[in-house]
Structures are given as structure tokens and as C-alpha cells.
Amino acid sequence: MGTGAGGERSPSVSSMLTINNIEVVYDKVILVLKGVSIDVRAGAITTLLGANGAGKTTTLKAISGVLRSERGEVTKGTIQLGEKRIDGMRAHDVARLGLVQVFEGRRVFEQLTCEENLIAGGHVHRDGAVVRQGIDMVYSYFPRLKERRHQQSGYLSGGEQQMLAIGRALMSRPQVVLLDEPSLGLAPMLVEEIFGIVQRLVQQEKLSVLLVEQNATLALAVAEHGYVMENGRIVLEGSAQKLIENSDIKEFYLGLNEGGSRKSYRDTKHYKRRKRWLS
Amino acid sequence: MSGEDLGFLFALLLNGTSIGFMYSLIALGFVLVYKATDAINFAQGEFVMMAGLIAAAILGIEGMPLIAAIIATLAIMIAFGFGFERIVLRPLLGRPVVAVIMATIGLAAVLRGLTPVIFGGETRALSLPIGDEPINIGPASLSPIQLVGIVVTVLFFAGFSWFFKKSRKGVAMRAVADNQQVAQAMGINVERYFALAWAMAGIVSAVGGIVWGSMLGVDVHLALVGLKVFPVVILGGLDSIGGALLGGLIIGIVESLVAGYVDPYVGGGTKDFVPYVLMIVVLMIKPYGIFGKRRIERV
Ligand SMILES: Nc1ncnc2c1ncn2[C@@H]1O[C@H](COP(=O)(O)OP(=O)(O)OP(=O)(O)O)[C@@H](O)[C@H]1O
Ligand SMILES: [Mg+2]
Numbered sequence: 001m002g003t004g005a006g007g008e009r010s011p012s013v014s015s016m017l018t019i020n021n022i023e024v025v026y027d028k029v030i031l032v033l034k035g036v037s038i039d040v041r042a043g044a045i046t047t048l049l050g051a052n053g054a055g056k057t058t059t060l061k062a063i064s065g066v067l068r069s070e071r072g073e074v075t076k077g078t079i080q081l082g083e084k085r086i087d088g089m090r091a092h093d094v095a096r097l098g099l100v101q102v103f104e105g106r107r108v109f110e111q112l113t114c115e116e117n118l119i120a121g122g123h124v125h126r127d128g129a130v131v132r133q134g135i136d137m138v139y140s141y142f143p144r145l146k147e148r149r150h151q152q153s154g155y156l157s158g159g160e161q162q163m164l165a166i167g168r169a170l171m172s173r174p175q176v177v178l179l180d181e182p183s184l185g186l187a188p189m190l191v192e193e194i195f196g197i198v199q200r201l202v203q204q205e206k207l208s209v210l211l212v213e214q215n216a217t218l219a220l221a222v223a224e225h226g227y228v229m230e231n232g233r234i235v236l237e238g239s240a241q242k243l244i245e246n247s248d249i250k251e252f253y254l255g256l257n258e259g260g261s262r263k264s265y266r267d268t269k270h271y272k273r274r275k276r277w278l279s
Numbered sequence: 280m281s282g283e284d285l286g287f288l289f290a291l292l293l294n295g296t297s298i299g300f301m302y303s304l305i306a307l308g309f310v311l312v313y314k315a316t317d318a319i320n321f322a323q324g325e326f327v328m329m330a331g332l333i334a335a336a337i338l339g340i341e342g343m344p345l346i347a348a349i350i351a352t353l354a355i356m357i358a359f360g361f362g363f364e365r366i367v368l369r370p371l372l373g374r375p376v377v378a379v380i381m382a383t384i385g386l387a388a389v390l391r392g393l394t395p396v397i398f399g400g401e402t403r404a405l406s407l408p409i410g411d412e413p414i415n416i417g418p419a420s421l422s423p424i425q426l427v428g429i430v431v432t433v434l435f436f437a438g439f440s441w442f443f444k445k446s447r448k449g450v451a452m453r454a455v456a457d458n459q460q461v462a463q464a465m466g467i468n469v470e471r472y473f474a475l476a477w478a479m480a481g482i483v484s485a486v487g488g489i490v491w492g493s494m495l496g497v498d499v500h501l502a503l504v505g506l507k508v509f510p511v512v513i514l515g516g517l518d519s520i521g522g523a524l525l526g527g528l529i530i531g532i533v534e535s536l537v538a539g540y541v542d543p544y545v546g547g548g549t550k551d552f553v554p555y556v557l558m559i560v561v562l563m564i565k566p567y568g569i570f571g572k573r574r575i576e577r578v
Contacts, residue, residue: 064464065463065464066460067464068458068463069373069460069463070460071373079325090463091460091463091464091467092463092465092466092467093466095463095464095465095466096466100465100466101464102465103399103461103464104459107458107461109453109454109457109458109461109462110457111453111457112450112453112457113458116450116453116454117454119447119450119451120450120451120453120465120467121465122467123451123454123465123467124465124466128447131447146400171463171465172466234390239509276380277321
């Protein structure tokens, strides 16, 4: 793997993961990402916001390398994990380098028990002792998983499955975790609990997180920096604080009008739907 | 029922059990592949046939020790399973499942067609040096090779059950079966596990071919056992190891019973289709088989 053509930005010192102007094409013809650049800062949460179909999940899949199995391809740009180019690498090799994706909709290994899911998550480690330590570490963050350890994971509740999906990702002892809509379909209380744990993980385990969310309020509350994606392009970027104050964000993603009153759900949905047709 | 009738029944049950274990073993090869790769191997019977023929050919070499012949057969079948996955199936990854199914059907036809060309058309004896003095069990008896078949099958099932439940590689393989994309993202080299599954099918087929071939003699008809695999795995559940064992025993025993009690009145042949009747009934009332896992549906 070469160091790439010239004209790349060199990753900033604090950047753990650098996505530089990538294009992604599905099935050789469907252009979904049209030049996306994102810096994921070390030891912090960076969030990627956007409506349905914007290309958020595609971005994460491009990074983790699973795009290939959906006949997608990074046709332009580079992705760098630390000093290493990872675009074009296979997913299991990327995971070995310490980057792991938590998928949208949780996707636990349903036929496996809770603990077997964790064991599978620790597959990159040869040493069984490391795996056992990992399991204990995950249980210390998610005690609820310990109670359910021998239960078939397909029958866990949605919240427990989300915890398991995150815990399973931690088993490889990653440096970077890509989280795809962890709040999806969960009760607000539970979402808060899970986001709290993710924040603790970032601090205590020195994780760098790229958090994809449609729930911008939540995401911006925990993130340090954020990006907004529309139609496969980054249209807005800034510190979380700046984004919260931005009027477009307020209107479209926080569901608030100029005056601060809440826009009707219907209008927001309409906007999202329109966006989808355009893409 | 007279003592004689009971003795007859016992003999049928014993014989059915012994044949059933063989069906289980051969179905295990099928289940291993399905479990890990979602591929339906229509060439399982041909794998067994091929192993039997190879074993017979190697054993036919003057002065070849038994153990060397067994090891050589195992090695060839492992390499064959591995190679088939690598060369034929891997390019089909990500294609519709039906492409893989067609590839295995094609392989089955090729193997059946090539066999007489390479090994000749005649039936060969595959005789293991274990004698053929029947072992009496109550009023019935088993041949030594039947006993070997039972013991080997039990050992294989115990071994594979342990592997999938307790070893990390086994758990990873089940993870691959559950969701390939997620497994990849967890750092699991999915293709390597596909290859492993086919290699394991090769091992099971090698042993099945040697034992089954010793019972029946080897020629192209040995592949017919593949037809029994489907009722067995439908009954037990396509992805269930325990199901393959139970399904095999049920089919073996049912066959033996209808052959003993029904065939004399209708002139024979019932045992060839009764397993399929059973299969269709099971599909109607329990589409995932007795132990098969249904996909968990939730929103
Ligand atoms: N495998 C695929 N093949 C072809 N097109 C795809 C594929 N996956 C996604 N797309 C298209 O790419 C676009 C972006 O999809 P993506 O899943 O990345 O969006 P998203 O931002 O994650 O949306 P959501 O919020 O709904 O999850 C959509 O128009 C989608 O239809
Ligand atoms: Mg998405």
C-alpha cells in the first residue's frame, strides 16, 4: 500500500482517523459519497449528522471496509487510521488495526448467547486470557449484560442488544469505534444511559468515537466536533457548540424555528423525505 | 407378540439405528457447510462416493497399511473441500445463494461423470481388516463395520458439538453463519471460515465414504446416500448438529421398519420414498425442522 498521491491534507496531530475527500460508488455506477472529508479527533466523540439517505452509514462502511460485501467501493480519496492508509483494506484487517464499527440496528449475532457474542467480538486476540479480561471489562460497563450472559441474544431487549453491540465492539480493544445511530428505536431514558456509558468509555478507555446520529440534540450534547451531511456531501462543519447555535441545524435537525418554537414533526419529515428523493 | 416377532422388531431397530448413524454422519457434512456458509451442498453424496473410491484405490495398492490409506483419503478430501471453496465458490461470494447451489449441483454431475472414467465402472470392495464375524446383541447382530460406523459417528458428533459450543473458533464460525458482514467487522476472516467449513465437510465425507463403502462396496451408486441427506436435515433442521443426529436415526429406523413390515406386502421399494413422505410432512408442520433455528423476527 503506497502513501498515496500528492495533494492530501496531512492529518492534524490530534486526528485519530482522517477521511480525505472520499468518493463511494455502489455497483460501479451509483455515486453515493461525493467527496467527503472528516477528521475524527483522538480521545473524543466526533459526530456525523444528516437526514435519511444522506450517506452516513455508507461513510462508516467505507471506513470499516465492509463496503466491499455490498459491492461498494471507495473510488477516490484516502482514509487514514493514525499513520496507516486503510482505504481498500479488508474489513477484518481494519478491525485488527483497532477500528471497529457498531452497526445501525444493533445486529447482534442472534443465535449466539450474550457471552458468545463477546467471545466472537474478541476474535482478533490470540490469547484467551485477553478475551476473558475483555469480557470482565465489558460487564463492568454494562452490568446488565452480565445478568443476561447465557441468554440467546436474539431475545434480549432492544436496549440490551445495543449495549451488547457496543460491548462486543469493545472486545477487540479498539482505538476507534464507529457508532451508527445507537439511539435508534430506544426509549429516551435508555438512550441517555447508553450515551453516558459511551462518554465514560471515551474518557476511561481513551476511545475515539465517530458517532452517526439523526438525533442531533443528543449527539451534539456529547460530541466535541460535528459534521452535517446532505446528499453525500459535508455541508457544515464545526465545534459542537457552534453547530448547536447554527440556525439551519436548529431548524432541520433540532426541529426548532428561528424563534425557538418547535417545528411540527410533519414539516421536518417532509424535509427529510424531499432530501431522499433528491439523492 | 411372540418372542420371534419381538426379535424381528429388535433386529429391524438395531439395523435401522446402525444405518441411521451413517445417515447422520453424512448429513453432518451437509450441516457443517450450511451452518457456516448458508450454502446448500447438493454434492454431499458425491463427496462420500469420491472418498470411498479413493480409499478403495489406495487400499488396493500392494502393501499399503490401513492407517496410511485412511490418512491419505482424509488429506485428499480436505484438500478437495478446501479447493472447491477456494476455486469455485469464492468468486461467487456475494452472489445470490442460488449460484452456489447450482455450482454444487454441477460439481455433483461432474464427479458422477468422471468417476467411471478415472476409477472404472465396476464395483470395488473396500474391506477394512476388522473381520466380519457378526457381533451378537440379544436376538440380533451387527457386523463389525456397523459397530465401527456407530462409534465413529458418535465420536464425530461429540467432537463437533464441543467445537461449536466451547471453542473460540467454533463460536466465530457460528458468528459468521449468523451475520457475515458483522463478523468481518469484528475482525473475523470470513473466507477462512468458509474454507474451514468445506474442509470439515471433506473430513466427514472421507470417514463416511470409508465406512459406508465398506458396507456396500464402492461404485458410483455410493453417491445415492446423498439423496437421504435431505429428509434427514429437513427433519432435524438444516443448521442443527443434534438435529442431524436425530434426523438420521429417525430416517434409518423408519426405513428399516417399513422395509421389514410393509415391503413384504407390496413387493418392496417403500423404504425409498417413505423418508420423503416424512420430509414433506415435516415441512408442512415444522418448516425449520425439529431443532432448526428459526430466524428471530422482530421489528
Ligand atoms: N448497497 C447499496 N447499494 C446501492 N445503493 C445503496 C446501498 N446502500 C445504500 N445505498 C444508497 O446510498 C444512499 C445513502 O445511504 P446510507 O445508508 O449511507 O444513508 P444514511 O445516511 O445512513 O441514512 P439513514 O439515516 O436512513 O440510515 C441512499 O440513497 C441509499 O439508497
Ligand atoms: Mg444509516
